[in-house]
Amino acid sequence: MKNYESYRVEDFIDDKDFEEWVRGRSSRETFWRSFLQHYPEKREAFHQAEQFIRAATVAPERISEAEIRKEVERFIVATGSSVPNQSPFLSGFRSETSLRLPYGFRWAAGIAALLLAVVGLGWYSIHTNSTPLITRKADGPNHSPDGSANQFVETFNHTKQLLRVVLSDSSEVLLSPKSRLRYPSQFVGNVRKVYLAGQGSFSVKRRKQPFMVYSGETVTKVLGTRFVVSAFDLDKKITVQVLSGKVSVYKANPERTSYNKEVNGLILNANQAAIFEKSDGNLTKTLVANPALVRKSDKEITFVYDDVALSAILRELETSYGIPIQFDEQSFEGCKITAALSSESLYEKLDLLCKAASATYEIIDGQIVLSRKSYR
Known part of the structure; x- marks a missing residue:
């Protein structure tokens, strides 16, 4: 039996079953979902390893081995840690023969070193066929679409099953197959923004900062609730379905002036839905296909x-x-x-x-x- 009490970040990364669960393919879904209830002291290592594995699915910029090692050392020095000239960790990443470790651990160490470099110093860039949400400047950090300095990560669901994505605020997204989610590695500032292409079911943790989902030509804004957004590129419509709570849905670029604060949008409650027609830009409110009970009661409702x-x-x-x-x-x-x-x-x-x-x-x-x- 595995000794989870002694697990560190690299142990989680090296655990094949944990990796499969992060990628949505594990048969032990219940075990990993309840893991932190049994080992709450492992929360930080658990989430760090989860983010490392998700980020590892995205191809980084081509950086030479020497540059990676140099940037890792600079990052560790900047955080106040000492970096010996012959750091075993860095040596293990640079050469498989310089430190005799199991293959899985060397892979984990390599991923960790790479991510430390690109996340800590903004050298990580996402390339897709569409316009990237972040840009890389010569000697500066990556910037999000609204201009604020932050690091964005992209997760694409290549599987035929729902893929669970846990964000830095503990909000969760069930990403449907052939769907893509872009999100900051850490939410900073006065708003939490993510970008969806495809379909995702969101369970948003309530915070003071609004949570905003940009999907095609629409924006869905919430504080904390459960809802589903469907915005595939080839579909003629974008839909937002609210499972609980309340959200507002409006066009991504509302026309308003300093004198006119009115925005052409909708307020949706539980069991309500918004449909945005791409052809004419029309945004309408309706109901979900199968409304669910929302009233909480100690006794069963019999009707x-x-x-x-x-x-x-x-x-x-x-x-x-x-x-x-x-x-x-x-x-x-x-x-x-x-x-x-x-x-x-x-x-x-x-x-x-x-x-x-x-x-x-x-x-x-x-x-x-x-x-x-x-x-x-």
């Missing part, structure tokens, strides 16, 4: 009714799903329902209620509007 007023049933559905339901109470006065609606989806419940009450419903601006049938 079983015996001669109950329709208005009371609709109010309970509104509260349980967090979706506004608009209707004219006077039109349905005296309408009572006897039904058991436990296992049906929200839309199936509405279909049954409308059938019993001779009514119809529509989804308008992220709300449900119920009305009596017209028999003209």
Whole structure:
């Protein structure tokens, strides 16, 4: 059995099962997800190793071995550590014969040294077919798209499964296949920004700094919530679906002046969705395909009714799903329902209620509007 209590960064990196889990291919998903609950003192080493493995999938700039060693030494000196002329760590990275270590550890040491150099000194650059989000200056750090100095990392999901990405603020992203996420190695400043191409399911930790997802021509802004963004390059639409909490969605370059603060955007609550049409730039609000219960209750919600007023049933559905339901109470006065609606989806419940009450419903601006049938 492995002695996880003694694990260091290089041990995690050298652990094949841990590496497979980071890349989304491990059969021990539950074990690694709960690892820090059993070994909380390993949190720093755990997350450092996770970031190293993710960053190692991105091709770095071509830097000579001598430059890498020089920059690693300069970085360590800058942090106050002593660097002997013949550092065993650096020697092991430079030559496989100068320090006799297992192959996996030498690989881990090499990755660690490379990342120390490129992260600490801004020598890490991401190259893709599209315009890069960071640029490399001759003698300066990498800069994010808004001009602030920071180091960006890119993760691309080459697998056929969801890939879990943990950000520096402990927010998590489940990245869908063929999707790409660009994000800073550390969030700094007054805002947390990431850039998505494809689809990602976000669980954002609540912080004072807003969390912003740039996807194509839209921006999704939150403080802390769960939502899904789908923005594949070849799709005609960009969609944002809110699972819990509240988000705002607007165009990436809103037209406004110092005199006009209005932005053409939408506020979405749980079970609501935004659709951005790329062809005409139209942004509309609707509901998710399968609304889920959002009301927390100590007892199970049964949705079983015996001669109950329709208005009371609709109010309970509104509260349980967090979706506004608009209707004219006077039109349905005296309408009572006897039904058991436990296992049906929200839309199936509405279909049954409308059938019993001779009514119809529509989804308008992220709300449900119920009305009596017209028999003209």
